[in-house]
Amino acid sequence: MSNLTAPARAQASLDATLDPIRVKYALPALAAAVVKEGKLVAVGAVGVRVAGTNMAVTVDDRFHLGSDTKAMTATLAAMMVEEGKLRWNSTIGEVLGADLPNLKPKFAAITLKELLSHTSGIPSDNDEIGKLYFSADAYDHPLPQWRLHMIQAWGSKHDPSFPASGKFHYANLGYITAGAMIEKAAGEPWERLMYERIYEPLGLKTAGLGAQATFGLYDAPVGHRIDDKGKLTPFPWGEPADLPSSLGPAGLAHMSIKDFATWAGWNASEGKRGQELIKPETLKLLHTPVVEMEIKDPKPGTPKSGAYALGWGVSKFAWTDKPILTHNGSNGLNFASIEVDVDHDLAIVVTSNIAGPNVDKASLEVMKTLYETYVK
Structure with a gap:
């Protein structure tokens, strides 16, 4: 051939x-x-x-x-870890808890590494998660704020679907959550970090x-x-x-x-x-x-x-x-x-x-x- x-x-x-x-x-x-x-x-x-x-x-x-795109988000997370702004075992509650009250305790205990490896227990996209992605209310908020809203909406109602036992469950919402943790640690939107920390250093002009x-x-x-x-x-x-643009850390x-x-x-x-x-x-x-x-x-x-x-x-x-x-x-x-x-x-x-x-x-x-x- x-x-x-x-x-x-x-x-x-x-x-x-x-x-x-x-x-x-x-x-x-x-x-x-x-x-x-x-x-x-x-x-x-x-x-x-x-x-x-x-x-x-x-x-x-x-x-x-x-x-x-997920490998790029994971690379941004690694930068935050190297800079001491996150740890691989940093939890959602530690990083985002002040911004997200009333998270379920088991959800708040999910770690950055579990989010990036799809072992968090957050499910794959379903109808309830899809309604968060495609909500008309998203247009009333900046992207980092809407990502926090989606995490709050899900994490205040749902525990992980299984305990931390090494199971794999592909979860876009997990990567959105990791993206929000990166944003909090860096003090910048995920979108800017992609340009400043990956695209520009590697010369990815397109x-x-x-x-x-x-x-x-x-x-x-x-x-x-x-x-x-x-x-x-x-x-x-x-x-x-x-x-929707809020899914950036998972694949845009x-x-x-x-x-x-x-x-x-x-x-x-x-x-x-x-x-x-x-x-x-x-x-x-x-x-x-x-x-x-x-x-x-x-x-x-x-x-x-x-x-x-x-x-x-x-x-x-x-x-x-x-x-x-x-x-x-x-x-x-x-x-x-x-x-x-x-x-x-x-x-x-x-x-x-x-x-x-x-x-x-x-x-x-x-x-x-x-x-x-x-x-x-």
């Missing part, structure tokens, strides 16, 4: 590899990049920004990363938050929804184009495939190359498994199997000889996937402007092809 035979070739085009896969799975657009030993060795982007048009995507176009296209312009691959008959509907701007980053690869490559070096956002030993801790996962029906954005670290899944694929770092992300309209093999200092990222089972299959096919080509 791939005509790539020389991994050392500088920035080989992946277009010829990607386009047959894009067509096979009927995707509007598909992009991928490979970083080996800190160098961008291959990159490509094929398809269109909007289905039914001839607006071709480019390797500099912004794609939505969904839950792949990186932003929320829907990837500028309002009123088709200057990025816009998200699409597919109906039962296979019809694609683009959602370019405004509220329908992304999840966007950036080009090249910048996504830069982030992945920085992780592949375990912090020993380039900008030192956190100490190498701290980054290694973020990459270290905390809990075993067993996901029967994984949703987009949820790691498939294996273990979960802090913002990262740790899974073995059929084409890897051991578990590697991985995560998927989706806001229901877009898709992003990342693989990081620290032993081979190799990172692969894949993005598309549609969600669903077809893009998941396409991503795995791309990952397998590129991993087998470039791991040598």
Whole structure:
């Protein structure tokens, strides 16, 4: 399938590899990049920004990363820990209790590490949590205040769904809560911290938050929804184009495939190359498994199997000889996937402007092809 035979070739085009896969799975657009030993060795982007048009995507176009944002939130948390502003065992009650009276005691006892490893007992998104996300009242509050409101609304009524026993339960509300703890410790909104502490130091010039296209312009691959008959509907701007902004710490980053690869490559070096956002030993801790996962029906954005670290899944694929770092992300309209093999200092990222089972299959096919080509 791939005509790539020389991994050392500088920035080989992946277009010829990607386009047959894009067509096979009927995707509007598909992009991928490979970083080996800190160098961008291959990159490509094929398809269109909007289905039914001839607006071709480019390797500099912004794609939505969904839950792949979680590793960035975990990195911000690690910065707060290194600076002595938080501890891994800091509890919700310790950090936010003064702002959030009447939290259930067991909820208040949840730690930062439990939130970041999805072992807090906070459930996955359900109808009650969804009503908090999509409440019209959110527009009456700044984002940090609304995040506190959501935590108060849930935590004053609900204990964790299980005691601290090492169980895995994927929880976006848990990452929103961790984001609020980070905001309290730093004295700045999570959104500013993303720019100041991750995007700018790593030189991620295309990186932003929320829907990837500028309002009123088709200057990025816009998200699409597919109906039962296979019809694609683009959602370019405004509220329908992304999840509510309060979910930022759980999954609202966007950036080009090249910048996504830069982030992945920085992780592949375990912090020993380039900008030192956190100490190498701290980054290694973020990459270290905390809990075993067993996901029967994984949703987009949820790691498939294996273990979960802090913002990262740790899974073995059929084409890897051991578990590697991985995560998927989706806001229901877009898709992003990342693989990081620290032993081979190799990172692969894949993005598309549609969600669903077809893009998941396409991503795995791309990952397998590129991993087998470039791991040598």
